[in-house]
Amino acid sequence: MADAPKLVNLTVDGKKLTAPAGSLLIDACKNVGIEVPSFCYYPNLSLQGACRMCLVRVEKMPKLQTACTTVVAEGMVVATDNEEIKQARKAMVELLLGNHPLDCPVCDAGGECELQDMTFSYGAAESKYMEPKNHKDEQQWSPVVFFDRPRCILCYRCVRVCGEGMDVWALGVQNRGVSSIIAPNKEDHLECEECGMCIDICPVGALTSGAYRYKTRPWEMNHVGTTCAHCADGCKTTLGVRRADEGMEIVRGDNRDKSGINNDFLCMKGRYAFDFANHEDRLTQPLIRKNGKLTPSTWEEAFELVGKKLNEVRMRDGGSAIGVIGSTHTTNEENYLLQKFARAVLESNNIDHHRTADFPALAAVLSGKQEITASMRDVYNAPAILLIGNDPTEQHPLLAWQIRNNVRLHGAKLHIINSEPIKLRRQATSFTQIPVGAELNAASFLAGDDSALNAITASASRENWAALRNQLRNTENLVIIFGSEIRGAAVTAVTHLASSISGAKVIALADYANSRGASDMGLYPDLLPGYHPAAKSGLTLPQMAENAKSGKLKALYVVGSNPLARFHLDSQIFAGTFVVVQDMFLTETATIADVVLPAANLYEKTGTITNTCGDVQIVKKASEVNGPKSDFEMIVRIADAMGYDVRNLVPFGRGETADMGQSRGAQSGEADRHAVWLQANNLEPKLSPFDPMAIFDEIQRLVPGYRVSRLNLLSGNDEHTQLSQSGPGAKHDPALIVPAHDNLFSSGTLGRYSRALNSVMENRNPQPAEVAAD
Amino acid sequence: MPILKNIAAIAKGMSITFMEMFQPTEVENYPDGPGPLKGAKFQERFRGVHVLQRDENGLEKCVACFLCAANCPSNCIYIEAAENTAENRVSGAERYAKVYNIDYNRCIFCGYCVEACPTDAITHGHGFELATFNASNLVYRKEQMLAPMPAHMGANAVFNQAEVNQGAPAVPVQGV
Ligand code: SF4
Ligand code: SF4
Ligand code: SF4
Ligand code: SF4
Ligand code: SF4
Ligand code: FES
Numbered sequence: 001m002a003d004a005p006k007l008v009n010l011t012v013d014g015k016k017l018t019a020p021a022g023s024l025l026i027d028a029c030k031n032v033g034i035e036v037p038s039f040c041y042y043p044n045l046s047l048q049g050a051c052r053m054c055l056v057r058v059e060k061m062p063k064l065q066t067a068c069t070t071v072v073a074e075g076m077v078v079a080t081d082n083e084e085i086k087q088a089r090k091a092m093v094e095l096l097l098g099n100h101p102l103d104c105p106v107c108d109a110g111g112e113c114e115l116q117d118m119t120f121s122y123g124a125a126e127s128k129y130m131e132p133k134n135h136k137d138e139q140q141w142s143p144v145v146f147f148d149r150p151r152c153i154l155c156y157r158c159v160r161v162c163g164e165g166m167d168v169w170a171l172g173v174q175n176r177g178v179s180s181i182i183a184p185n186k187e188d189h190l191e192c193e194e195c196g197m198c199i200d201i202c203p204v205g206a207l208t209s210g211a212y213r214y215k216t217r218p219w220e221m222n223h224v225g226t227t228c229a230h231c232a233d234g235c236k237t238t239l240g241v242r243r244a245d246e247g248m249e250i251v252r253g254d255n256r257d258k259s260g261i262n263n264d265f266l267c268m269k270g271r272y273a274f275d276f277a278n279h280e281d282r283l284t285q286p287l288i289r290k291n292g293k294l295t296p297s298t299w300e301e302a303f304e305l306v307g308k309k310l311n312e313v314r315m316r317d318g319g320s321a322i323g324v325i326g327s328t329h330t331t332n333e334e335n336y337l338l339q340k341f342a343r344a345v346l347e348s349n350n351i352d353h354h355r356t357a358d359f360p361a362l363a364a365v366l367s368g369k370q371e372i373t374a375s376m377r378d379v380y381n382a383p384a385i386l387l388i389g390n391d392p393t394e395q396h397p398l399l400a401w402q403i404r405n406n407v408r409l410h411g412a413k414l415h416i417i418n419s420e421p422i423k424l425r426r427q428a429t430s431f432t433q434i435p436v437g438a439e440l441n442a443a444s445f446l447a448g449d450d451s452a453l454n455a456i457t458a459s460a461s462r463e464n465w466a467a468l469r470n471q472l473r474n475t476e477n478l479v480i481i482f483g484s485e486i487r488g489a490a491v492t493a494v495t496h497l498a499s500s501i502s503g504a505k506v507i508a509l510a511d512y513a514n515s516r517g518a519s520d521m522g523l524y525p526d527l528l529p530g531y532h533p534a535a536k537s538g539l540t541l542p543q544m545a546e547n548a549k550s551g552k553l554k555a556l557y558v559v560g561s562n563p564l565a566r567f568h569l570d571s572q573i574f575a576g577t578f579v580v581v582q583d584m585f586l587t588e589t590a591t592i593a594d595v596v597l598p599a600a601n602l603y604e605k606t607g608t609i610t611n612t613c614g615d616v617q618i619v620k621k622a623s624e625v626n627g628p629k630s631d632f633e634m635i636v637r638i639a640d641a642m643g644y645d646v647r648n649l650v651p652f653g654r655g656e657t658a659d660m661g662q663s664r665g666a667q668s669g670e671a672d673r674h675a676v677w678l679q680a681n682n683l684e685p686k687l688s689p690f691d692p693m694a695i696f697d698e699i700q701r702l703v704p705g706y707r708v709s710r711l712n713l714l715s716g717n718d719e720h721t722q723l724s725q726s727g728p729g730a731k732h733d734p735a736l737i738v739p740a741h742d743n744l745f746s747s748g749t750l751g752r753y754s755r756a757l758n759s760v761m762e763n764r765n766p767q768p769a770e771v772a773a774d
Numbered sequence: 775m776p777i778l779k780n781i782a783a784i785a786k787g788m789s790i791t792f793m794e795m796f797q798p799t800e801v802e803n804y805p806d807g808p809g810p811l812k813g814a815k816f817q818e819r820f821r822g823v824h825v826l827q828r829d830e831n832g833l834e835k836c837v838a839c840f841l842c843a844a845n846c847p848s849n850c851i852y853i854e855a856a857e858n859t860a861e862n863r864v865s866g867a868e869r870y871a872k873v874y875n876i877d878y879n880r881c882i883f884c885g886y887c888v889e890a891c892p893t894d895a896i897t898h899g900h901g902f903e904l905a906t907f908n909a910s911n912l913v914y915r916k917e918q919m920l921a922p923m924p925a926h927m928g929a930n931a932v933f934n935q936a937e938v939n940q941g942a943p944a945v946p947v948q949g950v
Contacts, residue, residue: 105839105892106867138868214857214869217840 010076019072026054026067029080036080037089037118039203040155041068044409045164048156051096053118055088056080064088086122094124099133101150109205111218115153141190143759144210144272145199147182152206154180158198165265167404167426168192182206193744194760195397196271200254200264211272211756212252216242221251224622225259225716227609228270229329229602230747232356232510233376233398234611235270236260236716239603239622246284247624250274250603261376261615261718267397269747272756274603277623279753281585283598284627294586294596299629299637306595307641309578310346313554319347323544323553326353326523327560327631328512329750331607331619332706333692334631335514335521336529336699337649338559341635345644346557349525349538354566355737357510357612358487359519363531363729365495372498374479374505375720376613380406382479382505384413386472388494389439390483390509391422394743396612399481399509400424413475415468417442419485430468439485443493446472448500477503484509488734510612511740512748513602517610520703520721524730530703532727540736541567549573556580559631560599562749564588566738582631585753598628601750605630607692608713615718616708633690646689651698816900821883823901824876826920827894834864834920835895838871842887842896850880851887867893874916878904 005020012034019028027043029036039051047069055064059077064085067078079085096115102125104110119125136149156173159182163169170185170192184190199207221240228235236259240252253271258264276282286302287294313321324342326335342351366372379385379402392400400423406412407427414428419438425431434442434456444452446469453465472478478501482494491508498504510516522529525538539547541563547553549570555578564571565588574592581593590596602609603622610616629637640646700706705726708719740748745764751757807813816822827835838855856872864870887896906912 103867105841106837106869110839214838214855216855217844219844220840220853 008072008074008076010072010074010078012078013080021072023072024068025056025058025065025070025072025076025078028072029067029078034080036067037121038068039114039118039153040157042157042160042201044405045157045160048160051153051155052092053089055085055092057082057085089118090122090124093118093122094127096153097124097127098129099150100153101133101135106214107148107151107205108208108213109151109202113205114203139188140210141184141188142192142194142210143763144194144196144268144756145184145190146208146210146213147184148206148208149181151204152182153204154182155203156182157201157203158182158207161197161201162192164408165401165405166193166195166197167423168195171198191764193393193397194268194272195266196268197265200256200266200271209252209272210759211275212240215251216240222248224620225257226603226620226622227513227617228253228266229513229619230269230273230750231267231396231398231742232512232515232612233262233396234513234609234613234615234617234718235262235266235398236617236718237266237270239274241622244278246278246626248622249278250623259716260617261611262398262401265398265401268744268760269397269751269754269757273747273751273754274623275755276584276750276753277601277603277625279585279755281753282625282628283583283585283590283596284625285598287593287596289594294591294593302595302597303634303637303641306580306597306638307643309594310555310557310580310638311642313578314346314348317554320350320538321552321554322346322348322350323539323547323556324348324351325541325544325556325558325561325563326351326518328354328356328510328515328518329602329748330514330518330560330631331602331605331609331692332514332517332521332616332699333607333695334559334635335518335523337632337635337695339522339529340649341639342557343528343534344649345639345642349534349536350544350553351523351538352525352541352544353518353523354512354541354561354563354740355519355732356512356515356740357484357508357519358491358732358734358737359508359510359516359723360524360527360531360730360732361488361491362495362506362508363723363726364731365492365729366724367531367726367728369499369724371722371724372495372505373614373720373723374481374507375615375718376402376611377615377718378479378505379403379481379507379613381410382406382412382477383410384415384472384475384478386415386417386478386480387424388417388443388480388482389419389485390481391418391420391424392481392509393423395483395511395740396509397744399507403427415472430471432464432468437485439482440488440490440493443482443486443490443497445469447493447496449493472497473501475501477505479505479507481507481509484511484737484739487737488731507613511742513611514609516612516614517608520610520614520705520726521699524732527730528727529699530705530726531723531729533730542736545569545573548577551576553577558582558589558593559635560584562587562589564592582634583749584628585749587749597634599634600625600628600630604628605632605692607632608696610721611718614705614721614723616706616713616721617718618713618716630690632692632695636689640689650689650691650694652689652691652694811900814902820900820902821885821898823878823899823904823914824887824919825897825899826874826916827897828921828924829866830924831866832923833866834870835866835893836871836874836891837865837867837893837895838869838874839892841890841892845886845890846881847884847886848880848882850877851875852877871916874919876914876919878912878914879909 007018008021009018017032026036036054038054040048049066049069054067056067057079058065138148140146159171162171170190172183174181174183199209221242224239228237237253237255239250241248241250255264285296288297326338339351342348404427407414416428416431419436438456441452441455480498498506525540526534528534558581571592579593580595581590582597582599583590606621608616608618636646639649705721713719745757745760803813805812829835838853843851852875853871854873855869
């Protein structure tokens with residue numbers, strides 16, 4: 001891998017080109033813009049040579065050759081485009097169409113179908129067969145996977161991506177020759193991870209998605225590139241949105257353009273679970289408790305009431321009687337604004353969020369060190385990976401994908417230490433099972449403390465442990481990934497291990513889309529944005545609950561969080577507290593609130609979020625539901641209602657610079673593209689107090705790690721922030737971290753209201769037995 | 775002689791004028807003429823208000839492929855697709871148009887939609903009395919454009935019980 005590959009010279013269609021030795025002819029051609037049609041070839045999957053669309057003429061070879069399996073050689077002379085080749089390809093298309101229904105008008109692939117394109121290019125739409133086509137009814141294999149057999153062209157892409165890419169091996173081929181058919185693993189249905197990769201990769205409309213099928217057509221949608229709202233991996237996704245009765249509705253999620261850290265990967269949640277936005281329980285009107293009942297009200301009335309009450313409490317009991325709970329699903333800008341609002345307007349340091357990883361401890365050890373955090377891209381390229389705790393297959397699907405494919409394609413070494421036999425062990429070079437809760441000991445031992453081993457292992461395997469440690473110490477550029485099992489002292493141990501290895505980097509795994517952002521933006525009672533200690537420390541979430549119980553907490557402001565359910569709090573304790581909740585749904589916490597404000601979700605607003613590795617990405621407004629407002633706007637409006645000069649909260653107006661359309665989302669057109677440039681250079685006028693970019697300026701000024709290229713960020717790319725540039729961090733009680741324990745098909749409140757996720761859950765047997773690898 | 779030539783030419787021209795002067799008057803007596811068309815006369819190929827056709831089983835021909843909308847130069851066709859089910863079968867294929875609107879404020883009667891339609895579902899009828907005082911009346915819904923049931927199934931029969939249950943008129947409302 002290290003040496004620059006040797007180059008060979010070849011001639012294609014009279015063009016002289018060079019390509020790395022050992023590369024495929026089809027890639028060499030594509031790299032210089034010579035199109036070689038293909039169905040079965042797919043980059044990074046094993047070669048199939050099944051479709052014979054990629055036929056080319058190579059001089060001195062007797063027959064036409066398949067470019068997808070031919071390796072370039074010195075002095076090769078290739079023709080990709082002459083009558084003979086055209087004829088051959090036309091014949092291939094004709095054979096494929098022999099039993100193809102060509103029902104393009106109702107086929108979901110119509111308009112973006114590779115077979116349709118080929119038929120247009122090579123023209124074999126008329127069949128020479130007289131026999132009627134053999135029809136087979138469409139089959140439903142799972143809540144989200146449908147199969148229309150006659151449309152299948154047997155390219156085996158689905159089989160390979162499910163096996164090689166996902167390591168699920170749920171699809172296979174039955175029979176041989178012309179009667180081959182793609183079949184699911186359970187005779188007539190699938191039991192799998194429901195990732196939809198097979199649907200996405202299918203070049204035709206044979207595999208279709210339950211969420212999208214027959215709803216619209218590709219050209220009828222607007223496509224908005226944004227970031228997934230579920231787990232903390234931050235997949236880039238392109239959402240297809242269309243007009244609906246109550247705004248804009250998302251109908252499809254994929255990442256066909258392969259931009260972003262995830263290439264074309266999305267898991268079940270990213271691909272289908274955007275439907276919570278249109279759930280019928282969605283709140284669209286503010287609710288105020290009147291005579292003990294939550295009753296719909298106007299926004300003005302709600303803001304006025306909240307402003308008045310919060311002011312009252314602040315004047316009477318001081319800011320310390322007000323608590324604020326932030327969200328792991330709101331943007332960085334909103335999180336930043338929320339803590340600024342708490343500290344400046346409410347004059348309270350009582351701010352916290354649902355913590356799922358010990359970032360403050362990591363910041364504490366890393367502060368001032370070299371660059372030592374890894375990005376999601378590093379996971380795909382690192383020569384070796386150490387994974388302690390967590391089950392990425394369930395909780396971090398993208399991370400698991402990166403690891404699997406790194407192992408498969410680059411031969412990376414994977415070492416796993418876990419208390420459970422997690423599925424990724426199938427890719428592992430070494431798998432070490434430890435007793436539950438022994439992660440700290442394992443980390444300490446690896447960091448050099450020999451005595452730590454006693455608690456974990458019988459003497460017999462001591463040697464293995466020592467061997468593992470030696471091996472790790474001698475591995476350059478190791479990426480160490482650890483779950484929330486590693487917290488407090490264990491974080492220090494892991495980082496010691498990392499700093500003793502040259503080029504080693506770390507990733508701490510949190511659970512929600514913007515858990516990292518919430519942490520970076522200072523949703524802590526004792527930490528300001530960028531892990532700088534606050535002058536005075538406030539109350540943590542459990543302490544707020546305590547204070548509410550003893551009647552000392554007079555007001556609680558909850559933004560996009562459900563502490564009642566998450567921390568199993570007794571709803572009675574808030575009887576004497578004025579509770580304001582901003583959420584999409586009437587959650588447990590919202591039902592006890594005095595004011596509920598309907599909030600927009602991550603797909604309905606603009607801003608930035610940070611994934612668990614620290615890669616910042618932009619989110620763009622894709623969908624819209626009439627009624628709810630973004631948390632950003634609500635925070636500003638409440639500050640305004642409290643009589644605070646919002647100019648001190650959000651810098652806007654004359655001389656300030658902002659939103660030229662980014663937050664308008666799908667409806668905005670040209671303006672956006674120009675605005676990206678203006679914004680990147682901080683030139684645009686900031687005209688509105690509801691402009692997230694105005695706050696992003698401030699974040700970039702105050703949080704050193706976030707001084708990344710705006711141009712790159714705004715054009716939809718990921719930018720890695722270095723935790724080592726942050727403030728000194730803090731040591732917190734490890735018990736404050738409460739892992740979400742979500743799996744592939746659950747996603748906190750969002751998951752509860754997603755029909756797609758629920759239908760998969762219902763459909764699933766308790767726990768399918770693991771499928772054996774081929 | 776140029777003068778004689780000119781006189782001859784004028785005489786020839788005027789002769790036609792005078793001949794026509796004594797022919798009986800022939801104008802369309804619209805809207806006071808007889809018959810349902812009130813005296814209006816059309817060529818067969820006249821492109822008027824669209825008709826969404828049905829097949830011989832009374833099912834809608836439109837499969838909501840959106841091709842007409844894609845082809846429409848004035849972007850006036852709005853479709854929402856939905857899937858046919860056993861209980862609610864509307865068209866012959868997997869998909870049907872749940873909503874099919876044409877905005878006659880914008881339609882230029884070019885016939886491109888008709889050209890595009892793979893199922894011959896959309897055609898131009900002869901309806902032309904579109905004038906209205908309220909522009910929003912010009913957004914025609916599917917129900918206003920749908921052809922009646924074929925005669926052997928009883929024209930104007932209830933066309934889809936499921937939709938009627940949802941409040942659609944039981945008898946198709948014909949565009950003029
Ligand atoms: S798979 Fe492609 S060619 Fe086949 S019916 Fe669908 S759109 Fe048409
Ligand atoms: S949805 Fe994913 S796991 Fe299931 S069969 Fe398709 S590729 Fe395999
Ligand atoms: S279902 Fe699609 S991806 Fe799978 S073999 Fe058939 S055409 Fe290829
Ligand atoms: S891996 Fe995480 S970020 Fe990616 S699609 Fe799945 S839930 Fe979304
Ligand atoms: S009228 Fe014809 S072209 Fe238009 S959506 Fe229906 S089937 Fe397609
Ligand atoms: S792409 Fe080469 S044989 Fe299919």
